[in-house]
Amino acid sequence: MQNYILEMNQISKEFSGVKALSDVNFKVEKGEIHCLIGENGAGKSTLMKVLSGVHPYGTYSGDIIFEGKIQTFNKISDSVKAGIAIIYQELALFPDLTVYENIFAGNEVKRGGVIDWNQTIVQAKEMLNKVKLDVNPDTLVKDLGVGKRQLIEIAKALSKNVKLLILDEPTAALNEDDSENLLNLLQELKSQGITCIMISHKLKEVIHIADRATVLRDGQTICTLDSKKDEITEAVIIKNMVGREINDIYPKRPEQKIGKKILELHNWSAYDPQLGRNIVKNINMHVNEGEIVGISGLMGSGRTELALSIFGNAKGYKLQGEFIFYGSHRAFKHPNEAIKAGIAYVTEDRKGDGLFLSQDIKNNISASNLKAISQNGLINDNEEIKIADEYRKSLYIKASSVEQSVGNLSGGNQQKVSLGKWLFVSPKLLILDEPTRGIDVGAKFEIYSVMNKLIREGMSIIMISSELGEVLGMSDRIYVMAQAEIKGELASGEATQEKIMQLATQ
CATH class of the missing domain: 3.40.50.300 (P-loop containing nucleotide triphosphate hydrolases)
Structure with missing residues (x-):
């Protein structure tokens, strides 16, 4: 018994x-x-x-x-x-x-x-x-x-x-x-x-x-x-x-020609006045059109800080170095400037920074781009519902309607709403910080499929992830960070978990 x-x-x-x-x-x-x-x-x-x-x-x-x-x-x-x-x-x-x-x-x-x-x-x-x-x-x-x-x-x-x-x-x-x-x-x-x-x-x-x-x-x-x-x-x-077999959790996408460089960072550094030290040091990296660039490294290696320095420097770091976006030297002073230029950032902390949990799906998705559904300062409610419902369907958000409170959704569906919110600004470069943290294998597969679709449509993605399998399974190239620096760059064909960990622990 x-x-x-x-x-x-x-x-x-x-x-x-x-x-x-x-x-x-x-x-x-x-x-x-x-x-x-x-x-x-x-x-x-x-x-x-x-x-x-x-x-x-x-x-x-x-x-x-x-x-x-x-x-x-x-x-x-x-x-x-x-x-x-x-x-x-x-x-x-x-x-x-x-x-x-x-x-x-x-x-x-x-x-x-x-x-x-x-x-x-x-x-x-x-x-x-x-x-x-x-x-x-x-x-x-x-x-x-x-x-x-x-x-x-x-x-x-x-x-x-x-x-x-x-x-x-x-x-x-x-x-x-x-x-x-x-x-x-x-x-x-x-x-x-x-x-x-x-x-x-x-x-x-x-x-x-x-x-x-x-x-x-x-x-x-x-x-x-x-x-x-x-x-x-x-x-x-x-x-x-x-309820079905998923033979490969990382869906393959057809090989496509990688386009021109859209983002270049040269000797890029970020100094945090509160900590009194550089949290990003002498970064040299680039992102091409139509590719997924993975950024790997242990927690505290500077990955999120690098993303925030690119996305309009919301934390007020003191920045140095060269930032080139679509051939132009840029110096974003606020995330709004980065958004207008075509950069979006899906935060790793969806509940704390990414979503309005007490509001519904449509309000969250439209929040990043209210101008697109407004006329003479008034929001077109019908247009808001229509657009939100399009994202609900295309991102496989499981909800009774777009008027369901985001706080009542599961973690995976909250993540999809957070993604939809930033896709609504039609970015050229999408930064995903821990895009599948705390979500299940089915939802992961759906998010990976969306990422591949975006790449086929010409978008570029920077993906920060602590999951080595995810970095290896989804990236075209991988940068490995440690102690606020990039310690190495690996092509997808040569990258292994052992090589990444060796660089990440330098």
Whole structure:
């Protein structure tokens, strides 16, 4: 008989008459690492919110059985008391507080009703040892990188005697080393008897770490795969996730003649007055018409800073060097000038910088180019709806209508709206910063297909990505950055993961 720590039986959940979950069955064995996978909008996050009490008892149908008892969680604290902790993609830490204050926030160590700070620090050190994080507990969280913050979140969960740890896309914002460290930690926690549920779109991670994996599609349970039966393979996962086979996730495009140089940077540098140092140094690169230029490198290598310096210098860097766009020397002082010249930038932070989450799809898409749908200072509502609907269809945005709130869309569909917003300005050069971060394999394929279509139509693309497979699979040429400099240029035919990593670690 299988020893289940968690059983979710016949779970259904509706939002405004739309079924997000339909009779979902999900069972997790005690002491296993169980991956929950599916396309964006499949219902993964909704299911975990039901489990954690974000969607309280009575707002869904079905039963949650945890450690053999039916649970009626009315709020998050109820699930926490039961021993369930969930760590979301957007970390819930206080940046201006210390590590030890964050670990025990809301769960303070008290003696006689008063916080015992000395004991708090002692216990914080114990938690940090458990997650193998060597930092001073007095350190402010804002002074730590994303990888270390992720470990602090896990330490915080462990301080509450967690039995079931849920991680939502835990490696989405991590580099290769931090991702590997985190996965190793999960296996260590498993050996200590802690059960883990991990939501992930990174199939290699799922294959590497999962004991079992459950696939959701369109709010329904499709299957549960078992590593012991060799069922967890990339082909099997993809077929069950998207309902069809995708033989090559990086769609090939017909060979075409690469055009003239449209962008040239010579000895291009950017100095950040706030940091007091150059965050981009002596960059020499070019982009040709009708090609995808990949920019690879570890986090902190200067890739995003380079993109921002090209796109109108919104951060106010002190720029030096030569910037040539379509044969003319340019010096953009604001993103508006770059947009008018034909450059668009899709940010890596779609929720923070890329979209108006409280507004609908049509408002987001039209925001970048209101003049195109306005006359005498008035927006033509019909034209706005028409154009937004064209992008909804061409970018495969899954939504009931263009009047659906962007905040209610899945991550992949939000990314497509962000892309549509910038395509509406008809750019000549499109900069994509981590274009598929945190989205599923089906949505990735669709975005790659759109990129190929844009290239065929004569657009040029700079693609910044932390995923080596993506850089290798989509780029015509690759620049590798490290320590704010370009360390090398590789043609697609000669590039390998090993060569890129060798340059990225110089």
